[in-house]
Amino acid sequence: MKIQIHSTAANLGQSAGQEAARLIKSAIKDKGFANIILATGTSQFATLQTLQQEPGIDWSCVTMFHLDEYIGLPITHNASFRKYLQERFIKKVPSLGKYYLIDAETNPIATCAQLGELIKQHPIDVALVGIGENGHLAFNDPPADFDTKEPYLIVDLDAACRKQQWGEGWFETLDAVPKQAISMSIQQILKSTHIICSVPDERKALAVKNCLENEVSNLVPASVLQTHPNCSLHLDESSALLLKK
Numbered sequence: 001m002k003i004q005i006h007s008t009a010a011n012l013g014q015s016a017g018q019e020a021a022r023l024i025k026s027a028i029k030d031k032g033f034a035n036i037i038l039a040t041g042t043s044q045f046a047t048l049q050t051l052q053q054e055p056g057i058d059w060s061c062v063t064m065f066h067l068d069e070y071i072g073l074p075i076t077h078n079a080s081f082r083k084y085l086q087e088r089f090i091k092k093v094p095s096l097g098k099y100y101l102i103d104a105e106t107n108p109i110a111t112c113a114q115l116g117e118l119i120k121q122h123p124i125d126v127a128l129v130g131i132g133e134n135g136h137l138a139f140n141d142p143p144a145d146f147d148t149k150e151p152y153l154i155v156d157l158d159a160a161c162r163k164q165q166w167g168e169g170w171f172e173t174l175d176a177v178p179k180q181a182i183s184m185s186i187q188q189i190l191k192s193t194h195i196i197c198s199v200p201d202e203r204k205a206l207a208v209k210n211c212l213e214n215e216v217s218n219l220v221p222a223s224v225l226q227t228h229p230n231c232s233l234h235l236d237e238s239s240a241l242l243l244k245k
Helices: 009-031 042-053 081-088 108-120 159-167 186-190 202-213 221-227
Strands: 002-006 034-038 062-066 068-070 098-100 126-129 152-156 180-184 194-199 231-236
Touching (some): 002 009, 098 108, 186 221, 194 221, 202 221
Parallel strands (some): 034 126, 062 098
8 A cells, every 4th residue: 555645635635636647547548448436525625626627638438436325315415425426526527438326316226236237347447535534435334344246235324424424514413314325345446456545634533543553354444445456545644643654
């Protein structure tokens, strides 16, 4: 794992976005196309802004998947990750070749199966991810399922995860945060050729420490990134505050 510590969250996002752009352009040059995964949430604001502004990417050659979505939440809701990606990325990259968003409003089981077949046909070149305050990766809260081969699964959101979503201002009350979501699985994320993980903010510092300085454990799901051969972890000084080195 390559770890980079930046002075600010803005610098973190710029570096992560530039790295993603280089890898996407390299995949297109080598194969003629690129398949990517985009994350959402406050940790990705600067990364996605940088990525969409980077010159030289033929977005018509890019297919995008995303990581997770709340079950039953309408796309019009402020916390909808489909809404987030539509507004913060898709509308700003109108030449994007294809994109597959998670529709968790209809039949979650059927949605998991449909997206699972699609992503099997699109091996991922670059995955952008983050780490939750509880150490989750996507919505794989602890104890995460490290073994399932299913690309997408229905998960229960734990109290810490739901509290984070409320604390970030996506929901008016804690009770309004859904208790289930569709999430890309750990094994599917690890299939990505390159993983770029962006983690700003001091409230993530303990999770970062636990992910990097402890053994890999499904009780700290993002610790599994230690096992990936091409993972870049971008931190700012606040999120790196508790690291020994």
